[in-house]
Amino acid sequence: MSGTYETEHEITVSAPAETIFALIADVGAWPRLFPPTVHVEHVERGETEELIRIWATANGEAKTWTSRRVLDRAGRRITFRQERSQPPLAAMGGEWSIEEAPGGTARVVLKHDFRPLDDTPEKVSWITRAVDTNSEKELAALKAAAERQHGQGDLVLHFEDTIRVDGDAAAVYDFIYRGDLWPDRLPHVARVVLGEETPGVQTLEMDTRAADGSVHTTESVRVCLPPGTIVYKQLRTPALMTVHTGRWTIRPEGAGAAVTSAHTVVIDPEAVPKVLGADATVVQARAFIRGALGRNSVTTMRQAKAFAERADAGGAGAEKTGGERAGAR
Template identity: 55%
Template sequence: MSVPTSVVEKYRTVHSVDVAAPAERVFGIIADVTNWPLHFAPNVHTEQVESDAGVERIRIWATANDEIKTWSSVRVLNPADGRVSFRQDVSTPPVEAMDGEWIVTPVDAANSRLDLVHTFRAIDDDPAGIEWIHAALERNSASELDGIKRLAELGDQLDELVFGFSDTVHVEGDGADVFDFLNRADLWPERLPHVARLDLVEDLPGVQVMTMDTSTKDGSVHTTRSVRVCFAPNRIVYKQTEVPALMTAHTGSWTIVRSGTGVDVTSRHDVTVRPDAVERILGAGSTVADARAYIQRALSTNSTTTLRHARDHAEGRRG
């Protein structure tokens, strides 16, 4: 895999944080880019496009100054030196070029320091573009560093707080009709009994920002805000940017796979429990395990309801 040539340094930013965790743990969080959307607020979706001998190409969808941006970067991972260097090979305006480096420095066996360096050029060296990039880097870098610090300092507790699960329904129908049902979330208030209200904006084709009111069996209504990236004809990924109080993060996906004369449709959820909210929401003495069970039951109920209605929609069109 070829590595893009270095950016001619025009502007440079450095953000740093001290972490009460070993350097190896911090480096591991940086290296595991596929879990960034679950861990870091700005990241909506990340994909490892290719990987070879410590060099990888990744694609990222993320919020920047309240806008959804996507770009592609090549990263070089050097765990021996605690460094991950990156260069954007496909940038999004107003960025003309950007590169940088994560640097993890051990302080002692239990503490480390993390520096995040960016260098960039703006298209036409436009002052407004330069200001926009500086503001986005200031906000996102601080959020990512805080996220890494929080995760690393959780230690083994993180494994208890993060969990995932899937529900699958077989559909004797056309996958295109299933995708249409899932993609047209603006019609969900008419189609799904648990969706009380949904506002959807799609300024970029295939990138949807939606605010949804979901009603529960006890009559309460929860408002969530999500960003979805739609990959026609068989996959939609999303991140809730405004989550219920029992979670700190929730990402998910809908996938459609051909099976026999129909398709299998799977809803996937990945969640991080908010530990300080468990007893406040579920009552004194409640545990993280109780919260995991409660969350899975609620999410699975809604997603299987959506899957069944998508099945009925697609099978009705076929038959």
């Protein structure tokens, strides 16, 4: 039987313990907060206990698992235990704890214990490297977020656009799911490399043409949740952003559907003058990002609309929907 290994990481944060605990407790904000986290959903939710499903990266690989968490608000502790781990793990659990420290600071400790499927040096090294890397990234991001908590409002931008489609919702889903076909379908997409080793979890590298003709490259992990949701997080973002997450939602409406593209962005204030000019402001950056991302999303939705309406009229359409390929559940 494989042995159990333990790790411990800590950081000192110049913020109230209550602020730090609230950030860790709010798993819905994790994709915006923690670099490795792509998407989190509640499976069960109670006052002090919850079951969550997490999609995240580990050593550059997309993984998903479910964890049960117990929240001790009075003691400022959150324990977690994976109920369904992915290879090379057999089991993993741990604890977040926050202790008040002198000078209005707090000490945050993140502990993990894990058991690999077997004790080969390669597997133990892979898991340890992933735990160390992700823990250090998460603690650094937690510190940054907690310390800027009261001044972050202008840096976070959320918006969405919706288009009505007089066609089948499944065809719209298929259009968005088939990102590998976007260079032939979307004028602003120059190149795509799409991978899907785990059904429903995609990696997408894409070259996008901007309005000024320049091309920038992004890398994303996409979580496909048929029949009507695809969420994603960019692992490599354009220069103005430190975080970019998004969600495609396709809802049947009568004989047609409504498709919505939602974006959440965290702006990098240091990049604003470099990208937009020495006198540019965060307000201008918000408008610029809203225009650029919204324009590309609306173009994608209009092309998906045309695709679905042609299919509904008996023209060229989806021969097999993304939902079927990804294993609808």
